[in-house]
Amino acid sequence: MSASESLLGNLKTSALLDNILNSSTEYAIIATDLNDMIVFWNKGAEIIYGYNETEMVGKQTPQILHVNSSPTNDILLHSDSNYSSRVNDYEMKAIRKDGTILPVSVTVTPRFKSNNDMCGYLIIVRDITNLKVEEKYRNILIEVAHLVNSPISINEMCNGIINAISTILEIPVVFICLLDKRNNNFYVEHQIGLNSDYKRHYCSYTYDDKFVYGNVFDCFLTYSQYTINYGKLAGHAICEFMQDENLSESDSSIIHIPLLADIALMGILHIVIPSSRKNLLLTETQVLSIIANEISAGIQRKRLEEEIKQYAYDLERLVQERTDQLRVKDAQLVQSGKLATLGEMATGIAHEINQPLGGISLIVQGLQRAKNLGKLNDEILDEKLRSIIEQIDRINKIITHLRTFARQSKEAHQPILVSVPLLDVFKLIGQQLKNKNITIETFISEEVPMVFADHNKLEQVFLNILSNARDALDDFEKIIKRLKEKGTPPEWVKNWQKKIIISTYEKDKYVYVEIEDTGGGIPKELINKIFDPFFTTKEVGKGTGLGLSITFGIIKEFGGTITVDSEEMLGSRFTIKLPVYDSTYNPISDVYDY
DSSP states (O other): OOHHHHHHHHHHHHHHHHHHHHHOOSEEEEEEETTOBEEEEOHHHHHHHSOOHHHHTTSBOOTTSBOSOSSOHHHHHSOOGGGTTSOEEEEEEEEOTTSOEEEEEEEEEEEEOTTSOEEEEEEEEEEOHHHHHHHHHHHHHHHHHHHHHSSOOHHHHHHHHHHHHHHHTTOSEEEEEEEETTTTEEEEEEEESBOGGGGGOEEOOOTTOHHHHHHOHHHHHHHHHOOOEEEESTTOGGGGGBSOHHHHHTTOEEEEEEEEETTEEEEEEEEEEOGGGGGGHHHHHHHHHHHHHHHHHHHHHHHHHHHHHHHHHHHHHHHHHHHHHHHHHHHHHHHHHHHHHHHHTHHHHHHHHHHHHHHHHHHHHHHHHHHHTTOOOHHHHHHHHHHHHHHHHHHHHHHHHHHHHHSOOOOOOEEEOTHHHHHHTHHHHHHHHHHTTOEEEEEEOTTOOOEEEOHHHHHHHHHHHHHHHHHHHHHHHHHHHHHHHTSSOOHHHHTOOOEEEEEEEEETTEEEEEEEEOSOOOOTTTTTTTTSTTOOOSOTTSOOSOHHHHHHHHHHHTTOEEEEEEETTTEEEEEEEEEBOBTTBOOOOOOOOO
16 A cells, blocks of 8 residues: 555544544543643534634643632643543533533543553543433432421421422522411411511412402412412512512512312412523423422321321320229229128128127126126226227227228229238128128138239129128028928038138239139029129129129239139139239239229
8 A cells, every 4th residue: 555545544534533523512522642732622522611623722721621629620631640541530610611610520531652652631521410400309309208208297397398499409589388278378388588577478369359460470370270380570479578689680580389289279389590590490390390299298198197196196085084984983883882782781790780789788787787786896897898898899890991991992002912801801791601600711821922902992802702602602501401301312412511712822923812602603604694794693682783793893903813613503613813913013904894
């Protein structure tokens, strides 16, 4: 190949390469030599920087192409052996010929000859304005989504969103008008860029109101048509509340974006766009529309959450009121049960008191007889008086205990030994059981730990069960008598005794109290009903049907259980199970369903 043909080929190749490089208008492609002289400046560089090829090729790289920041222009556009072997990427701000600034991505890489000698730098610059805008929009949408989904109030959410709009999108004035449905007007609740007087600004739209056409017509269109509208800021009613008065006097715009929930208008998002930002108006409006939808959804959801919280609060308050009422009714029911039990025991209690009274009467009669016979001396008198005092003390104890039991006292849950109320019951019913020839066998363990309960209520429980056992033994005694009268009775009838067996013990951190009788037992078809309110097998006038129902509720209140095992003709056994007292745990239940 001749030299002329080779030169022609090189020229064609160079022309082809120049054509390709100049066709790339999105990228600025700049080449320099080792003396920092620009040897190539493509069409893309002219578009980005504003300088044409004639102005730049053959001249040394100017220092004014980029904002003087780190990394500096010296590193980017001047030869340096430290950067001769690697590619460097930077984000910088380019200064165009007309003075405007735009963000760019700069890639600098060394150029080499065919013999691998470095001959300069290749600089590729890309305008990343759109990427920065997209990043800005992405950041604002992420921040808005975070605020909308955070567990904060509506006020905190809206204030956070308008702060994000103002900061990230660099918008000077943002405010939200919320609709007051009751008064059919809008009021400014959240704002940035307004002065302290803004709170007295509100709009009440009337179609024929001159104020609407003169001051807030674009707002009215958004209000009436549920559409995005915008117009000039100058003349709008909000201008008098602007912190920056220059905005009102410039060619700024105001956008009105409806806040819609389903088909209902909740408010309006207002955005003031300075005249310098009008080129981004369309894109930003689309983003702001998405933000408005997020605000609407957030307000709607948070209002619903507030309604649910209020409903839950009202429900909790109502439950508490009903619980308090049930506690009062329960206390009244327990008290009624006490009085009913005492009413049924009136005869027996009278006998408990009559017996010591009879003893006193006999002693007094003996003293009178001794006096009449002249045999009364100080020794006899002292002895008889001590006997009288003992009987009076006995009566006093019975009456005092009767009053204590009958009184509607305040609940006093405390650690107690079950044996104390269990034995106190016999102050009321002991003599009565004795008079009915009922044998009491007790197996009360001294090692049984304490339970957390109320003494008075436990005594009522034991009294109810023992009273039922007494009645069951009386009824069964009648059956036994009839069996004996019919001839030769079975051996078990001959050996039958009226007996109540009481035992206490601990097992698996529970205290057990068992009360067993030798009565006629409970029929299988009735055993599941005995704890139901008003259920009774006694004759009319002899029972209210509340005793065992109240007993069941009291034991449940103390965190325990009560069960019954019964077999006809053999008797019944009631088993009470209460948790052992633990100072770190309160077993008392809040259930009051007697």
